[in-house]
Amino acid sequence: MKISAKDIALCGVLSALALGLSVWESLFPLSLLIPLPGVKLGLANLVTLFALYALGPRRALAILLTRCLLGSLFAGNASALLFSLLGGLVSMAVMIALHRSGKFSVFGVSLGGAAAHNVGQIAAAVIALGSTAVIGYLPLLLLVSLVTGALTGLLVSLLLRATEHLSLQ
């Protein structure tokens, strides 16, 4: 696979943006409003979804993996890698499948990705804690994901329209 300098630069910039959004989001914890472990706005998913549409699934996956690896390094927490990887990979798989079907809008893909992200993170919590008790949080997390997924879908739609004229690939 040929990788151009433009690809590397673009993926690097988007990875940095995703990392920055993750850190920024941690400064405004949604868990203060909704006391559920793992509940968050998912701002970094803006980048992942945008990259999926603008750059394609391979580059989006590369950006996701870079963000997860570096994010866990910055957090200094190995378990953070399990949570972000499992959530991110499940979300990416669902979004790629929905995107490839050609039937869903950016909103639908985002909704599916947000819900899948929570399922993946709950799975990570079950593995980390050795307990299925955390599955009880999933219903409320899924309902929250409908809101965050819709917001992400809206923002990415606007971004994609605004960058239609750019040759990103």
Place this chain on the structure above:
Amino acid sequence: MPTRSSTPKYRPTAWDAWIFAAVIALAAIVAVLFYGGASRGGDTVVTISVAGEVAERTALAQFDGEHVYTGNGYTLNVVAQHGQIRVSHSDCPGQDCIHTGGIRRVGQSIVCLPAQIVIRLESASPDGADVIVG
């Protein structure tokens, strides 16, 4: 000249409603499975596990005073009052366990991910008698 691999659908489609419905259905199914057998009071058992190992399992009605649990370097203080159990103090970074508040129904749980401590309310065993402490 845009060279995206596919043209995005910017407006919601009818198919998106299926995603919405599927997420709602999944949430409802998990909620029914987890909380469908809700009960309160005397036949509710609290199980506290640390890093996957059960540290204490006792009837909620018999959970007296403040209990302290330590996991992964973090300490949680757990109290039971007025038929509910809650974390009164924790030195974990997120404090989600404290923000969860009190729980009283079977199926509910308080989870502290940094400490790897899970406080879960379950139905008493079917034969009714066994309560295990320690």
